[in-house]
Amino acid sequence: MEASERERRDCRQSKSTRHVHCRSGKDSPGWTKIKDDAIGFGVYRPTDEASDQASRARRRADYQARQAAQHAKLAGTLNADKRDLQYRKISHHSGLARADRQALLDRGLSNDQIDQLVAAGVVWTWQPGESFVGVTAALPGVDSSGQLRYLGGSLTIGARDLQGRIVGAQVRGKGNYYWISSANDRGYGPQLASGENPIGFYQFSESIDLDITEGFLKPAIASLMWGGAWMGAAGRLFHSSSEQVKHVIAAFPDGRLILNPDGGAVNDPNTVREYWRLNQLVAAIGRTLNVRWWGQVTKADG
Numbered sequence: 465m466e467a468s469e470r471e472r473r474d475c476r477q478s479k480s481t482r483h484v485h486c487r488s489g490k491d492s493p494g495w496t497k498i499k500d501d502a503i504g505f506g507v508y509r510p511t512d513e514a515s516d517q518a519s520r521a522r523r524r525a526d527y528q529a530r531q532a533a534q535h536a537k538l539a540g541t542l543n544a545d546k547r548d549l550q551y552r553k554i555s556h557h558s559g560l561a562r563a564d565r566q567a568l569l570d571r572g573l574s575n576d577q578i579d580q581l582v583a584a585g586v587v588w589t590w591q592p593g594e595s596f597v598g599v600t601a602a603l604p605g606v607d608s609s610g611q612l613r614y615l616g617g618s619l620t621i622g623a624r625d626l627q628g629r630i631v632g633a634q635v636r637g638k639g640n641y642y643w644i645s646s647a648n649d650r651g652y653g654p655q656l657a658s659g660e661n662p663i664g665f666y667q668f669s670e671s672i673d674l675d676i677t678e679g680f681l682k683p684a685i686a687s688l689m690w691g692g693a694w695m696g697a698a699g700r701l702f703h704s705s706s707e708q709v710k711h712v713i714a715a716f717p718d719g720r721l722i723l724n725p726d727g728g729a730v731n732d733p734n735t736v737r738e739y740w741r742l743n744q745l746v747a748a749i750g751r752t753l754n755v756r757w758w759g760q761v762t763k764a765d766g
Contacts, residue, residue: 483508547629553597554599555585555622558591564587586666589618595612604651621681621684622664626665641698658707663705664680666693666695668688673716673720675695676724702742703738721754723739
């Protein structure tokens with residue numbers, strides 16, 4: 465604690481103990497508070513540097529051990545081709561329940577359009593307790609006995625990559641979407657071998673532009689109903705899957721990148737923050753993020 469700092473905080477140093485007594489102020493780097501003295505001053509002593517270094521070394525070692533364990537587990541997760549094969553087996557044999565079809569009809573889709581989504585492996589019904597030949601416990605959402613886990617919902621939306629492979633999925637539960645995962649059952653989470661959560665890419669017609677929105681169902685429906693190429697991310701967390709995002713953007717070198725904000729998004733600080741992060745990511749690779757705006761200030765504006 466420098467002399468000027470001690471003076472500024474109304475401090476004095478004991479000649480007998482060499483401890484510094486301060487009326488107020490927070491701990492300073494290199495100093496540790498011992499107690500308060502009889503008149504309410506904080507008593508500080510120089511931090512034991514060796515002890516401080518040992519503590520930092522332990523924290524660093526613990527962090528490295530956690531990272532190593534995570535990387536070791538991710539190394540065992542299925543690659544994109546194997547995930548696609550197994551998720552398609554589930555979607556093909558499961559089909560779409562009447563209630564889930566009705567939920568899509570309520571969103572303005574026709575039965576023919578829904579059938580297109582089912583055929584493409586974009587939507588299906590999750591059936592807990594079912595097992596399928598060739599579907600293993602290494603697939604997120606499958607338990608150690610090879611059965612589909614209960615995940616609190618039925619309508620399932622596949623996250624497709626740029627090559628059209630189903631590399632992850634979410635299930636619609638009560639008012640929200642949840643990753644299909646076995647992470648809390650000592651299995652694999654949705655993360656790819658890179659550690660990133662899957663993003664979704666959907667393209668039912670040719671386009672030089674890339675439209676961007678949140679989630680997986682919205683971009684899938686948008687591409688089917690209005691055409692073009694669409695990219696989505698769960699929770700708008702594009703920055704958390706930056707390598708995939710950059711990979712998709714690179715496939716559209718001559719087109720526009722167009723963000724389609726949800727109605728009311730501009731009034732949600734968390735959403736605005738994620739859009740800002742996406743813009744930073746896009747700018748860092750020398751591209752421009754455009755915004756499609758039709759006055760959607762509130763949720764009622766669409």
